[in-house]
Amino acid sequence: LRRNHARSASAARRGGHLSEDSLIARLRDLIESHPGNARVLSSIGDDAAVWQPSRSHRSVITTDALVAGVHFRREMMPARDIGWRAMAANLSDLAAMGARPVLATVALGIASCAADEIFDLYRGMLEIASRHGCAIAGGDVTRAPVLTIAITAIGEARPSRVKGRSGARPGDIAAVTGPLGASRAGLHLAANADVLPPDLRAEALRAHGRPEPRVGEGRWLAASAHVRAMMDISDGLSTDLRRMCERSGCAALVQTVPVAASAAVMANARGEDARAYALAGGEDFELLAAVAPRAFAYLRGQFAKHFKRELYAVGRFREGSGLFIEGASGEEPLPSTGWDHLQ
């Protein structure tokens, strides 16, 4: 559903490259042979895909684009991981809404990709999507100056369980679902190859290349009336906690930052403060939740029982505006060190 008027349609086919129709046909085979597409009634090949939405749930939609040179570097990551990460980012947004993933569409802009790389991208997307029961319902492939992956994911949630970012209240605990900074450590591995011992190296590479969206945790937290707001940490806690404060009309004080082991060692090797390093680290895809204070201890205990992981209290919401952090000499304003996509 797109046409390039800017060049001649009769341009000779470039050697070694597939035509659009044959690429689409091969992608259809790849996708339809994958488990998890049962709920999608009509897929790639028509103008649109069709599915039967749940009758008792609300539908939830999110979209997110990754651009080579902006969000990742082609040479630093296998195509399969690029696909995984792009899909994980969208599933993480659904997780933040307490939604169950249903399906995703992919608009792929390709520059010089060989066909094998495109299939590897799709394999990475399919791998993480099907782990969470998410079908890929087709999409669009076009030329672009650099590899561009725009994914839209649809999920379903019970109306009572959708939290959003605006429900945090003064007194609430700010909690995160895991330690932070490992994805950033994975990024910095390229320039600091020998800094981490093998186990921490594996932690950092996994966090960076194959991050786990907290889909189960998000649905579980959303089911609790004591969780008042939720979002995922994609741009760094110092940026995303501020966003939750602004949407909720309150301030927050950061007291404790759970730093991933690989991030602590990497920060140290780079001469940076570990806490600041983790606060600025995006794409860990942990969830940030505002939890009613009297319920936090109970919720943390149940969370640990269900997920064998810790729910970390990182601070408190309070009256006012802005973000603060407990430093050696008392409270200080905490600047947003995370990423602004337009700067």
Next chain:
Amino acid sequence: LRRNHARSASAARRGGHLSEDSLIARLRDLIESHPGNARVLSSIGDDAAVWQPSRSHRSVITTDALVAGVHFRREMMPARDIGWRAMAANLSDLAAMGARPVLATVALGIASCAADEIFDLYRGMLEIASRHGCAIAGGDVTRAPVLTIAITAIGEARPSRVKGRSGARPGDIAAVTGPLGASRAGLHLAANADVLPPDLRAEALRAHGRPEPRVGEGRWLAASAHVRAMMDISDGLSTDLRRMCERSGCAALVQTVPVAASAAVMANARGEDARAYALAGGEDFELLAAVAPRAFAYLRGQFAKHFKRELYAVGRFREGSGLFIEGASGEEPLPSTGWDHLQ
């Protein structure tokens, strides 16, 4: 939900440009002040948007990306028209499925766009979307090497009315909802400024800059049991009719091509055959339907009554494979002259 590890997050803000958060806030104001967002319960500002799907319908999803330099040239078209066209392309896909548009998300990649141009893009998208009852439920804004607009649109259709591309049968009439080639004539206006008289110039510019997706026509045709397959003509009839043939497992013979008046004059001025010019013209966004032969005359009459436009018979499906056209010396094979997005 995305982070750039490839550059420093503390990079100085460029003069005259908005930060991501302030741009998103201004876009939220623009979108929420627009009519038609009532069914979307939660919009820009959370990780995802939420809506209540219809209980009696299927949901339909389509995605489509436009890339500057590939699908359009920035200098040839105002930002508002670029936004309109991008949204129209997605609404046209929903129309081909016989679906009613519900909402859309937008993943915008921006290079050097000034804020005003981004708002103009959104104004064009909002204008055509709200004409068809389609809300814009937010999206993603990121940097990109060139302006990139990936839109995903959701619609709803009764299960019995979704047609797809694979239902054409030998003997069916191939029909289109309007004359073809005007959008291509609009493209060629830049290089042939004085070829068209004012009224045809206006026709070509409108078709190229503000194409009308056939949403009402698509829903109406889909409601007829005599319409067996449907798609929109985005890449040219010679390409898209072949796609319908391949999906339906049959051949087709093109007998008559309805050529838009502006296309006929433009083709003549360029020394090209008018019929060939219209067959290769994409982005008219007319619908192509396979209609049971005994019902065609009746359907055409009712269509004219409802829409004050003609439903044109362009040819017939038949046994076999491939696409043919009636020429001066009998039938000839018809090559695909439309656009392949990867060549």
